[in-house]
Amino acid sequence: MTPFHLLLLFLVFFNIATSSESKLTLDYYKKTCPGLQQTIRQVITDKQIASSTTAAATLRLFFHDCMVNGCDGSILISSNAFNTAERDADINLSLPGDGFEVVTRAKTALELECPDIVSCADILALAARDLVTMVGGPYYDVRLGRKDGFVSKASEAEAAMPKPTMPLSQIIKIFEARGLSVQEMVALTGAHTIGFTHCKEFSHRLYNFSKKSDYDPTLYPKYAEGLRKLCENYTKDPTMSAFNDVMTPNKFDNMYYKNLQKGLGLLASDQAMAVDGRTKPYVDLYAGNQTAFFQAFARAIEKVSVYQVKTGRKGEVRHRCDAFNSLQT
Ligand code: HEM
Numbered sequence: 088m089t090p091f092h093l094l095l096l097f098l099v100f101f102n103i104a105t106s107s108e109s110k111l112t113l114d115y116y117k118k119t120c121p122g123l124q125q126t127i128r129q130v131i132t133d134k135q136i137a138s139s140t141t142a143a144a145t146l147r148l149f150f151h152d153c154m155v156n157g158c159d160g161s162i163l164i165s166s167n168a169f170n171t172a173e174r175d176a177d178i179n180l181s182l183p184g185d186g187f188e189v190v191t192r193a194k195t196a197l198e199l200e201c202p203d204i205v206s207c208a209d210i211l212a213l214a215a216r217d218l219v220t221m222v223g224g225p226y227y228d229v230r231l232g233r234k235d236g237f238v239s240k241a242s243e244a245e246a247a248m249p250k251p252t253m254p255l256s257q258i259i260k261i262f263e264a265r266g267l268s269v270q271e272m273v274a275l276t277g278a279h280t281i282g283f284t285h286c287k288e289f290s291h292r293l294y295n296f297s298k299k300s301d302y303d304p305t306l307y308p309k310y311a312e313g314l315r316k317l318c319e320n321y322t323k324d325p326t327m328s329a330f331n332d333v334m335t336p337n338k339f340d341n342m343y344y345k346n347l348q349k350g351l352g353l354l355a356s357d358q359a360m361a362v363d364g365r366t367k368p369y370v371d372l373y374a375g376n377q378t379a380f381f382q383a384f385a386r387a388i389e390k391v392s393v394y395q396v397k398t399g400r401k402g403e404v405r406h407r408c409d410a411f412n413s414l415q416t
């Protein structure tokens with residue numbers, strides 16, 4: 088081979104190496120947007136203080152973004168006449184406005200500070216991490232350099248997301264398809280230590296449950312009674328909701344697992360994890376040791392946060408987070 092051929096070979100390899108998806112770095116914006124972390128922290132703090140549901144809303148939004156085609160900001164795209172976007176797959180109520188709003192605010196601030204530099208996918212990842220930490224959860228590293236994706240389809244979200252009424256085996260498969268183990272699934276779902284759920288997601292456990300029992304007998308009876316009362320008008324008022332963690336609803340802690348052990352799990356899928364032999368050991372572990380939960384959650388969410396990310400020309404930095412830069416049809 089001539090030196091020229093060697094150079095070509097080198098360029099080919101170099102190209103392959105730099106287009107791989109594993110080149111996110113902690114200091115990606117160090118030169119181009121040095122105030123990034125500070126700005127995000129300011130925005131999320133103001134928003135969380137004004138609206139205490141922001142942390143849960145943003146964490147859920149981030150999880151959904153990553154589960155459907157990787158963490159690429161696709162969840163933030165608004166539907167238009169040509170496309171029903173990912174965020175509209177679920178009932179409107181379901182993905183809460185606070186999460187979208189915190190990202191929009193951060194993007195607006197960052198566009199003034201360093202225009203067209205920071206992707207919406209990275210903003211969402213950072214905001215979720217900072218909010219988890221702010222409400223008492225662990226700090227973990229978020230590597231940066233995600234690009235915003237070009238696709239956002241409701242139909243893809245329907246298939247990709249776990250639902251509370253699915254058998255646990257099916258939920259496990261959804262996580263495993265993304266390289267996440269049963270233990271990681273249990274640790275991640277500890278996110279239900281914050282936030283709330285609309286009655287319709289668990290009403291099947293409360294009314295006309297079976298011939299033998301009005302409500303799901305795995306529920307602690309007083310808790311079931313309380314929920315039946317709380318949700319009595321949910322068909323007329325679909326905004327009715329209950330806290331995911333009835334004991335410490337706004338604090339990121341390991342109470343979720345302690346609740347499960349007592350029949351205080353809200354979703355059928357939550358409660359199943361405390362009973363099923365594949366998941367129960369981890370529920371018991373995290374219920375007994377918050378440090379173990381925090382370490383496992385941090386490691387697992389870091390793994391989720393780099394899942395199928397787009398870099399280089401596989402994505403763009405959106406001008407605004409709710410629309411692709413060029414009109415899609
Ligand atoms: C095991 C499978 C899971 C199922 C079936 C599930 C399902 C749900 C459902 C139905 C809701 C309530 C939505 C509503 O009524 O507004 C919810 C809320 C929530 N989920 Fe999950 N989830 C799962 C795992 C996760 C994971 C892994 C995370 C994050 C790492 C997460 C984070 C959240 C948060 C933070 C909320 C509260 C949202 C809010 O308050 O606005 N979930 N989940």
Ligand SMILES: *[C@@H]1O[C@H](CO)[C@@H](O)[C@H](O)[C@H]1NC(C)=O
Nearest residue numbers: 175176177178179180181325
């Ligand atoms: C969703 O929200 C839009 C705008 O707020 C509203 O017009 C529409 O009726 C809502 N759809 C559902 C199913 O709630």
Ligand SMILES: *[C@@H]1O[C@H](CO)[C@@H](O)[C@H](O)[C@H]1NC(C)=O
Nearest residue numbers: 290291293294295296319322
């Ligand atoms: C429960 O079943 C009874 C009798 O079948 C029915 O009248 C009632 O409307 C049901 N309640 C709910 C909440 O579905």
Ligand SMILES: *[C@@H]1O[C@H](CO)[C@@H](O)[C@H](O)[C@H]1NC(C)=O
Nearest residue numbers: 316317318319320321324327
């Ligand atoms: C349900 O509706 C009834 C009649 O309007 C009302 O008296 C009751 O307080 C409502 N329950 C809840 C939990 O909002």
Ligand SMILES: *[C@@H]1O[C@H](CO)[C@@H](O)[C@H](O)[C@H]1NC(C)=O
Nearest residue numbers: 375376377378379380382383
């Ligand atoms: C709790 O978990 C941490 C982290 O895995 C471990 O270092 C510690 O020894 C555990 N504590 C107890 C009391 O088991």
